[in-house]
Amino acid sequence: MKKYRSSAIICLxxxxxxxxxxxxxxxxxxxxxxxxxxxxxxxxxxxxxxVHLPATLAVTFEGLGISIVFGVLLAAAMSISEKVQRALYPIVIVTQTVPITALAPIFVLWFGYGIWSKVLVTILITFFPITINVYDGLRSTRRDMEELLFTYGATKRDIFIKLKFPASLPYFFSALKIAVPLSVVGAAISEWLGAQAGLGYFSKRMMTQLDGAGVFAPIVILSAAALVMVKIISVLENKIVKGRNEA
Incomplete structure (x- = not known):
């Protein structure tokens, strides 16, 4: 409890x-x-x-889940093939130069006010840190360790599973800690620009009524939800990463 005392005092x-x-x-x-x-x-x-929190969490979890799958696969492909890395890495970077507030209305125009227009915004925001961090994690293994495994007859698949994948786990969890708050932000932004339910939509509605407390209320709930999710990820990281290191 002592390590949280300073934070508690500052917050108070x-x-x-x-x-x-x-x-x-x-x-x-x-x-x-x-x-x-x-x-x-x-x-x-x-x-x-x-009503509104479940709508926002549905967008958050779907977008984050797709980003995890897409980001990890993309990172693995870039780490395995240098040609794929040279072709896709610049595209991954370029996706982050387009303003989200400019794309969100376009997604609404294409997909309407349903969940997928908002999920796409969340994916666009969150897949980048997952892809880049996991890619860096897969490349973090020492070259001499790979050569040693080669001399013992290990295949590229063995090296990926037994060496590169475990080495990338800390990077993966760090990426999740970044992506989770971003996923909440992405869901709220997309709801703000076009939705029929969600905390972002509710905040916008309260703003039109000049209800300051009503505008801040969804923000507080979103922040609390992000903190809880990051804490869960930290607990999983301690059990999985530290458990592997101790083993």
């Missing part, structure tokens, strides 16, 4: 300062206080947690 000071500034300004539509936001979440808990 931050929220106390926020509460004081918000009360001093006394303009809830501009800067609602933390207590007002918590009150709003409690008042709207049913619609927030039973």
């Amino acid at each position: 000071l931050f929220f106390a300062a926020w509460e004081g500034i918000a009360r001093y300004i006394d303009a809830m539509y501009i800067l609602p206080s933390p207590t007002a936001i918590v009150k709003k979440i409690w008042e709207l808990k049913d619609i927030l947690f039973l």
Whole structure:
């Protein structure tokens, strides 16, 4: 518990300062206080947690799941073949130069307000850190270790499974810790630009009503959801990566 004490103190000071500034300004539509936001979440808990949160999490999990599969396969292909790496690596980089806010309306135009227009936005945001980190992890193995396994008769498949794949696991979990918050952001952005449900959609609706606490309430829930998911990933990382190292 001691390692979290400093963070807890900083958070308490931050929220106390926020509460004081918000009360001093006394303009809830501009800067609602933390207590007002918590009150709003409690008042709207049913619609927030039973309607809009599940809609956002569905987009988040589907987009993140596809990104993991697509990103890992792409990273593996680039690590196995130098020709594939030279052909695809620049394209992967270019995908991150296009503004998401410009593509999201196009996806809505193509796929409507259904889930897939929002999933595509999430994929576009999250597959890049997964691909690049896993690719770096697969390339992190020492050349002399690969040559040693070759001398013992190991095939490229054996080296990939027994050497490169385990070496890439820390990089993979680091990529997930980056991609999870980005997936939540991507889902919210896509809902903000075009949706019929979701926390991003709800925040936009509250903004049109000049309800500051209503705008901040979904943001707080999204942040909490991202923190919980990152914590789960950290627990899995400790069990899988450290378990393999200890074994």
